[in-house]
Amino acid sequence: MVTARTPLMAGNWKMNFNHLQSIAFVQKLAWTLKDVQHDFEQVEVAVFPPFTDIRSVQTIIQADKLELEYGAQDLSQHDSGAYTGDISGEFIRTLGARYALVGHSERRTIHGEDDEICRAKVNAALRHELVPVLCVGESLEEREASANPADVSIKQLKAGLADVTPGTEIVIAYEPVWAIGTGQVATAEQAQEVCAALRGALAEQLGEETAAATRILYGGSVKPGNVASIMREPDIDGALIGGASLSIEDFSSIIRYRSHVGA
Numbered sequence: 001m002v003t004a005r006t007p008l009m010a011g012n013w014k015m016n017f018n019h020l021q022s023i024a025f026v027q028k029l030a031w032t033l034k035d036v037q038h039d040f041e042q043v044e045v046a047v048f049p050p051f052t053d054i055r056s057v058q059t060i061i062q063a064d065k066l067e068l069e070y071g072a073q074d075l076s077q078h079d080s081g082a083y084t085g086d087i088s089g090e091f092i093r094t095l096g097a098r099y100a101l102v103g104h105s106e107r108r109t110i111h112g113e114d115d116e117i118c119r120a121k122v123n124a125a126l127r128h129e130l131v132p133v134l135c136v137g138e139s140l141e142e143r144e145a146s147a148n149p150a151d152v153s154i155k156q157l158k159a160g161l162a163d164v165t166p167g168t169e170i171v172i173a174y175e176p177v178w179a180i181g182t183g184q185v186a187t188a189e190q191a192q193e194v195c196a197a198l199r200g201a202l203a204e205q206l207g208e209e210t211a212a213a214t215r216i217l218y219g220g221s222v223k224p225g226n227v228a229s230i231m232r233e234p235d236i237d238g239a240l241i242g243g244a245s246l247s248i249e250d251f252s253s254i255i256r257y258r259s260h261v262g263a
């Protein structure tokens with residue numbers, strides 16, 4: 001059973017793996033975790049496949065009774081109708097998904113999604129009983145231009161959660177843009193500083209109780225070699241992993257960070 005702030009290791013596949021590859025990957029991941037006797041009560045594992053893979057991932061997880069969770073990488077802010085190319089939260093929920101990413105920096109920069117769109121998408125996810133994983137984070141220019149590295153993330157968090165009520169399950173992912181896909185991971189101290197500030201902002205917006213129960217993930221060049229030090233920080237409750245989540249070896253090693261020497 002997943003309880004509040006059970007560490008969450010989430011693999012964001014981005015636009016990788018077609019549905020056949022996704023089947024092979026999820027089966028192999030499940031076997032690998034079974035082999036190492038992964039304890040799913042200690043660490044929750046979720047994958048975020050492309051939309052076209054979700055049905056296949058659902059079928060494998062249900063057929064083999066796997067304890068993996070899954071979610072979508074995005075969703076429409078609309079529920080149905082004339083929105084060519086959009087995917088409704090209702091469709092995603094009907095496929096048994098638990099999560100939906102909102103406002104990943106690649107959506108914000110490549111697809112022009114601003115805070116208002118993210119706010120509408122958070123609300124759409126909640127309307128359809130999906131847990132929104134709101135992604136926030138600053139670019140290098142924004143970090144250098146600001147006295148407080150958490151400013152941009154706090155602004156994005158407050159805007160995205162503007163309509164959320166206390167006690168609602170949400171997940172926050174702090175992903176500094178300069179650390180995504182660059183191999184330049186934030187130090188554990190840098191990540192902790194912003195995640196602690198985000199928890200403070202959550203407390204202001206939704207109250208202490210919700211802030212204390214909400215998982216805040218770090219994302220940006222998480223690898224087997226750096227995950228244990230990141231996970232030692234008190235305000236970091238998991239990781240959102242891009243590149244390394246496409247390798248069974250790396251992703252399962254990240255999931256098993258507790259077994260790393262010195263962890």
Ligand SMILES: O=C(CO)COP(=O)(O)O
Pocket residue numbers: 012104175179180181182183219220221222240241242243244
């Ligand atoms: O964007 C990310 C996850 O959402 C991070 O990607 P990388 O782990 O490849 O840096």
